[in-house]
Amino acid sequence: MTYVTKIYMPDKEKFKSYIDGIYSSGWLTNNGPLVQELEKRLEEYLGVKNLLCISSGTDALQFAYRLLESDGKEVITTPFSFVSTTSAIVAERLIPVFADIDKETYNIDPKNIEQNININTVAIAPCHVFGNACDIDEIDNIAKKHNLKVIYDASHAFDVKYKGKHILNYGDMSIISFHATKMFHTIEGAAIVIKDNDLYKKAKVVRNYGIDAPDSVAMLGVNAKINELEAAMGLCMLEEEDTIYRERKESHEYYTKRLKDYVKLQKINPNSQQSYSYFPILFRDESEMSRVREALLKEDIAARQYFKPSLDTLPYVKCSDIMENSRDIASRILVIPMHSGVEPIVSKIIIKTLTEIRDEESCVA
Numbered sequence: 026m027t028y029v030t031k032i033y034m035p036d037k038e039k040f041k042s043y044i045d046g047i048y049s050s051g052w053l054t055n056n057g058p059l060v061q062e063l064e065k066r067l068e069e070y071l072g073v074k075n076l077l078c079i080s081s082g083t084d085a086l087q088f089a090y091r092l093l094e095s096d097g098k099e100v101i102t103t104p105f106s107f108v109s110t111t112s113a114i115v116a117e118r119l120i121p122v123f124a125d126i127d128k129e130t131y132n133i134d135p136k137n138i139e140q141n142i143n144i145n146t147v148a149i150a151p152c153h154v155f156g157n158a159c160d161i162d163e164i165d166n167i168a169k170k171h172n173l174k175v176i177y178d179a180s181h182a183f184d185v186k187y188k189g190k191h192i193l194n195y196g197d198m199s200i201i202s203f204h205a206t207k208m209f210h211t212i213e214g215a216a217i218v219i220k221d222n223d224l225y226k227k228a229k230v231v232r233n234y235g236i237d238a239p240d241s242v243a244m245l246g247v248n249a250k251i252n253e254l255e256a257a258m259g260l261c262m263l264e265e266e267d268t269i270y271r272e273r274k275e276s277h278e279y280y281t282k283r284l285k286d287y288v289k290l291q292k293i294n295p296n297s298q299q300s301y302s303y304f305p306i307l308f309r310d311e312s313e314m315s316r317v318r319e320a321l322l323k324e325d326i327a328a329r330q331y332f333k334p335s336l337d338t339l340p341y342v343k344c345s346d347i348m349e350n351s352r353d354i355a356s357r358i359l360v361i362p363m364h365s366g367v368e369p370i371v372s373k374i375i376i377k378t379l380t381e382i383r384d385e386e387s388c389v390a
């Protein structure tokens with residue numbers, strides 16, 4: 026079976042040499058030398074400061090909300106993302122309030138944010154969906170006007186800059202998942218970038234159980250560390266990022282060229298650039314999407330309906346307004362596998378199936 030994502034395995038010998046080093050030092054975890062090196066190298070590579078590695082993207086989101094210290098308050102967020110974007114808010118005892126997305130960019134529509142702000146609102150939590158930069162300037166204006174924090178979920182945007190700066194530079198806090206399926210990974214893992222220096226210092230203590238010095242617990246903390254093996258994987262991946270980027274770009278361009286006249290592609294923020302992390306395609310309706318998905322499955326190709334369900338339908342959230350745009354996009358989107366070799370067959374099946382469907386429709390008409 027071919028899946029949407031294929032885990033990238035960096036050079037085995039390089040990884041082994043890190044493992045040898047770990048065996049000699051005997052240092053497996055607790056902010057070891059490889060974690061420190063990875064954090065430094067990531068800051069340099071991405072052009073960011075105050076970056077902390079965290080155990081997973083979900084943990085990084087929860088960590089950000091914990092730092093907000095705003096139990097019971099409201100966070101305005103997108104209904105169209107991976108489930109963690111919402112579940113982290115609920116898990117940290119805050120209330121998610123949804124603002125519907127734009128149907129072309131799939132990102133939270135700033136026009137829908139302001140009407141949801143009230144005295145209980147503490148933050149806006151958008152996601153750069155499929156690496157497409159949100160309308161950062163407009164979100165920033167709204168946040169400043171109402172004195173709110175902005176927490177970005179940039180999990181899909183390792184390869185994205187906004188106005189020339191890496192996208193993790195934006196927002197009060199920004200998180201990115203380094204899960205094994207991502208363009209850059211540490212097996213499990215993530216990072217958080219924190220704008221405010223004092224909050225960053227506090228975050229380091231929170232990440233370490235709240236321990237600020239030997240025999241001293243300064244505050245309530247968590248264990249959100251990554252270990253030396255994960256850091257070693259990250260260091261190996263960083264060395265091969267240029268290759269990973271080039272291969273994904275080639276695949277993305279192959280699909281774009283062949284599919285752009287048949288399906289709708291995501292509208293990319295003009296202040297940013299195309300991310301090559303995913304290839305989402307939008308069909309005219311759910312029935313087209315289902316027929317294409319079935320045709321692909323017959324060839325053992327598993328495309329995914331990312332992101333379904335629309336998060337306003339989660340069983341643990343209360344949402345009185347229906348997020349129509351998000352539900353509509355969720356019902357007719359497919360993310361197709363993007364890795365060397367599979368593209369010709371996938372695009373051929375999609376074009377063949379759509380041609381058949383549309384021929385049938387024109388016969389009936």
Ligand SMILES: Cc1ncc(COP(=O)(O)O)c(C=O)c1O
Nearest residue numbers: 081082083107109180202203204
């Ligand atoms: C947008 C988004 N946010 C958060 C996460 C959660 O990351 P993790 O799997 O590292 O917990 C994911 C995971 O794929 C994601 O796609």
